[in-house]
Amino acid sequence: MKNQSVCIIGIGNILRADDGVGAFIVQAIENKKFKNVYFFTEQQLQIELLEEACKYSFVIIIDAAVQEKSVVFKKLNNIEIAFQPVSHYVNAEMFAALAKQLYQNKTEFYYCGIKGKNFELGEQISSEILQLANEAVDIITGFIVDLNKYN
Secondary structure (H helix, E strand, O other), rough: OOOOOEEEEOOOOOOOOHHHHHHHHHHHOOEEEEEEEEEEEOOOOHHHHHHHOOOOOOEEEEEEEEOOOOEEEEEOOOOOOOOOOOOOOOOHHHHHHHHHHOOOOOOOEEEEEEEEEOOOOOOOOHHHHHHHHHHHHHHHHHEEEHHHHHH
């Protein structure tokens, strides 16, 4: 495992308006040029990323979500999952739980959910969601800066 490395995974479809907020946030953080921070953007969270994600000390999964109130940033701790026969949909909690069960490593998983409103076709993220995206960038950037203080 890389020493204090961070993997940031932005989830969403950039052709579905607010759903592209994960990619927007990844790009904004990538532009800050942090050391030992690695980035992925995916339309969906896939179990094929598990092995790669487990190579890092910290994984942050960013996604637009209808159920969030604004911006949520939380650690995914001790999550138990039951078998689910649906293989084409993996949420952040399931991803973290599978990583722990399959790889038994010490990677810490975090979820950053951003309230989305418009998931229709279109490449433009709504202005209200862009404000929330910038708040998420600040939260995640602060998290990375705090990690680097102890490195």
